[in-house]
Amino acid sequence: MKRVYLDYAATTPTHPGVIAAMLHSFQDVWGNPSSVHACGQEARTAVEEAREKLAHLVGAQPDEIYFTSGGTEADNWALKGAVAARHEPGSHIITTPIEHHAVLETCEFLKEQGCSITFVPVDRYGMVDPDDVRKAITPKTVIISIMHANNEVGTIQPIAEIGKIARTAGVYFHTDAVQTVGHIPVDVNQMNLDILSISAHKLYGPKGIGALYIRRGTKIPPFVHGGGQERHSRAGTENVPGIVGLGKAAELAQEEMDGEARRLTMLRDRLIKSILDKIEHTCLNGHPTRRLPNNVNVSFRYVEGEAICLNLDLAGVCVATGSACSSTSMEASHVLTAMGLPPELARASLRFSFGKWSTEDDVDFVLQSLPKAVSRLRAISPLVKK
Ligand SMILES: Cc1ncc(COP(=O)(O)O)c(C=O)c1O
Known part of the structure; x- marks a missing residue:
């Protein structure tokens, strides 16, 4: 059966170039980068080359990049590190209610440890007002953590402006x-950043590897203690094939990003327009223009996003909802709720996210099955007034 994958925001397929680089690493560069002999030094070179490629992609110096096990660890390190660095009771953190759970749950943990947290609000597009950030700063504030683009609705925040406020x-x-x-x-x-989290599996790299950028001079203490890896900050024998994969993914992204962003924006806008034109009682979630090139998030009034998602899956289309279905309740997305959507619209949302192997045919395929799925579900929905 034909299958169309439109969930690139959840994870991306691994790029064949990344797989080739990783296979080479597994087969031929398997030494321990800490060993002084030739086998070890080959692995060390591979790790440092990957660090350079990743640093180049984000405009950093290689010695400002620390490899981690992924985005979740990077977020944990950033927040716990900033609090530990100040070493004062009652540290204050500024963030938003639409962050990924890697940030929100870390804040929750730090709150239990005595920190206070301010969640600056977002508007109906999921956008933060930099002025609200400025007003939230107190002498106790140790870190401002605001995501660059939201994983559910794709809204891109005014990061450079907020960074200027933080720096001042x-x-x-x-x-x-x-x-x-x-x-x-x-x-x-x-973007006036001090710290930045990266995950490889969102850019066609492998899962279980990521990085934290820490600007030189930023006092963030070591996160994992043990051997002296990652400049004594994140111990443990390096995941060399993973690091090589992330480096290769960064190199490929640098080459392909501009063209891909333009191509995906066209697919995105076509799908948004077609859904809003063809299916009544729908609305776009997230900012209409300041959004990720690959993100489409729409609410379909009177139906549960989860139900559409399952229907589309049967038709061979893989998409996502923001809601988490448990046996007893259907929890609305915390992102859409923070944007002010009522629970019934927040639960009616679906996220389509495009990527490297998405085509116009994929959009056509979705448009064949989606309207039918929605009208079938609306026909049996108790929410529709009949
Ligand atoms: C915005 C955001 N932050 C953090 C993460 C976590 O990254 P990882 O899966 O590498 O731990 C994700 C992944 O879903 C994400 O979308």
Whole structure:
């Protein structure tokens, strides 16, 4: 059966060039980078080359890149590190209610440890007002953590402007750039960033590897203690094939990003327009223009997103909802709720996210099955007034 994958925001297929680089690493560059002999030094070279490629992609220096096990670890390190660095009770963190759980749950943990958290609101497009960030800063603020683009609705935040505010106030500024690195331009200097989280599997690299950028001079203590790897900051024998894969993914992204962003924007806009034209009682979630080139998030009034998702899956289309279905309840997306959507619209949402292997045919395929699925579900929905 034909299958169309439109869930690139959840994870991307691994690029064949990345697989080739990783296979070479597994087969031929298997030494321990800490060993002084030739086998070890080959692996060390591979790790440092990958670091250079990733640094280049985000405008950083190689010694500002620390490899981690992924975006979640990078977010944990950024927040826990900033709090630990200040070493004062009652540290204050500024973030938003639409962050990924890797940030929200870390904040929850830090709150239990005595930190206070301010969640600056977002507007109906999921956008933060930099002025709200400025007003939230107190002498106790140790870090501002605001994601670059949201994983559910794709809204891109005014990061450079917020970074300027943080710098003026002398507060560390972190962004979770897991959804943007390799997809749209990210430059740590232009964006006035101190700390930035990256995950490989969102840019056609392997899962279980990512990185934290920490600007030189930013005092973030080591996160994993043990051997002296990652400049004594994140111990453990390096995941060399994973790091090589991330480096290769960064190199390929640098080459392909501009063309891909233009191509995906066209697919995105065509799908948005077709859905809004063809299916009544639908609305686009997220910012109409300041959104990721590959993100389409729509609410279909009177139906559960989860139900459409399952119907589309049977038709061979893989998409996502923001809602988490449990046996007893259907929890609405925290992102859409924070944007002010009522629960019934927040639960009626579906996210389509495009990527490298998405085509016009995929959009046509979705448009064949989606209207039918929605009208079938509406026909049996108790929410539709009959
Ligand atoms: C915005 C954002 N942050 C963090 C993560 C977590 O990254 P990882 O899966 O590498 O731990 C994700 C992945 O879904 C994400 O979308």
